[in-house]
Amino acid sequence: MHFGLTEEQEMIVSTVRSFVENEIYPHENEVERTGEVPLAVAEAIKAKTLELGFYACNFPEEVGGAGLSHLEFALVERELGRGSMALTHFFGRPQNILMACKGEQRERYLLPAVRGERMDALAMTEPDAGSDVRGMKTFARRDGGDWVINGTKHFISGADHADFVIVFVATGEDQTPKAPKKRITCFLVDRGTPGFTIRHGYNSVSHRGYKNMILEFDDCRLPDAQVLGEVDGGFDVMNEWLYATRITVATMSVGRARRVFDHALSYSAERKQFGQQIGKFQGISFQLADMITEIDAADWLTLASAWRLDQGLPANREIASAKLYASEMLARITDAAIQIHGGMGLMDDLPLARFWRDARVERIWDGTSEIQRHIISREMLRPLGA
């Protein structure tokens, strides 16, 4: 067993770390204050990422990516997790599911996404279908050789900047002994397609400037060429390609927790009360000890789940554990860091309140903590017939 990084991996980590510190941190306060990423800043981040060959580094080399392993990609995202998501969005990492593109879809979607020419977003969630993805109501009916889509998606991250959206839509229903089960198909929908509107959604307490949008389909007509994967095969492409995205939440939570921890640690060594540094009080120092232990635990759990994917080992439960533990760890760390800072921790002069707010969504998106616990427990109990 070997827990060290290679020289290349060390350099990847230190390069992304300096990139985040120099190109992302300086813009964070403005994004936080205005809730917007200035266009020029977004374009500069994207241009630099492209120039450094880090854009779409999660894609294989044959389509123009860098061919990083899951583990290496997790290291990249761990460093990105330190910075504002609204800004790191432009350190482009298109959805891996685009690898399912076939024929001319590759020229229209996959390759331009990897080259940074077209940005994507991914839409599953609806007002009445969150955790229960299959309960979606957005429906495509056959009309001649085309599909006609009606329905609404919400909470769609990054759709404000997207040139096209990867959308999951019901295309039929099977009767099963238990209950009817919807058949799902995945579509590629271009911004500007008649009958398709992207409009502003809600204001979120987490990740200001990283917007979530509402997508409306009103008799939106699409040819068969827009189907990603097979008709009624939406769950197949989802399971094949979206399996690993939970690692993103886990590893970004770890990166952010380390940034938060550094604030807590240095404040404990500086702030004096009752004539001494507060870090000398066991009430504070033991909190720091617990914090770093939890961060390391989440870090190793996450890297181990990514490593399992690289080894071709089953990783569903491990990824769910990493996502669950890391996102809940981040909530505890951000809360403790505020406690250690006292009242100052709540003021927006320091970034701690922002980290605390941002942490909240990590337990919700990409499968809530409850859904992760469901996955973990089913993996263990199903084989026992329970």
Add this chain to the structure above:
Amino acid sequence: MKVLVPVKRVIDYNVKVRVKADNTGVDLANVKMSMNPFDEIAVEEAIRLKEAGKAEEIVAVSIGVKQAQETLRTALAMGADRAILIEAADDVGTDIEPLAVAKLLKAVIDEEQPGLVLCGKQAIDNDMNATGQMLAALLGWSQATFASKLEIEDGSAKVTREVDGGLQVIKVKMPAIVSVDLRLNEPRYASLPNIMKAKKKPLDTKTPADYGVDVSPRLAVLKVEEPPARKAGVKVGSVAELVEKLKNEAGVI
């Protein structure tokens, strides 16, 4: 033209330096180490010369512990072509003194015959600011220190130097030693393809004995102490009070 760039592995500039409890030096256990920032600027300048067609090959050299290999890989990932590591110490706490470094570099230069040596004006650990100058003396080459601008011409280099009074422009004959200052350029990040390629670039490992150079120290460190803590500032209520304090307390006007 071949460009030689010496690079040093030093305590990262972001690290809050702590003095060891026994006052023998700085605590380096578990501390992040990086390439000396001035050396990064030197590497960047060499790469720019190569991109402009003024240099053909960039050789990075590091003298120190085995781990200095990481620093050389960084130089290779930025764009240097090959690297030489001279393993001159086993203990990360050992500092090889400027004269020994200059002698080793001279030996490397005798072999490599570069047309230009670009080095940092100083390393941020000991702030000696001596190696480049000593090297020029040993080689009998021209030197231009504290460069904030470098133009290579036919057989000579025009260098803008940051001196106390302002900027000084000098012309030196090549081959030359140029030590670089902060404002010369902004070093690039290593690109991902170059990071992946760095491993495949040649890195030779040598020892001081290979060059017949004695690196044993000639200086003895008696004591290392923290700089005195800065006193807290004061708030002044008015311009008059400020002027009064500057006159009578600070004694600066």
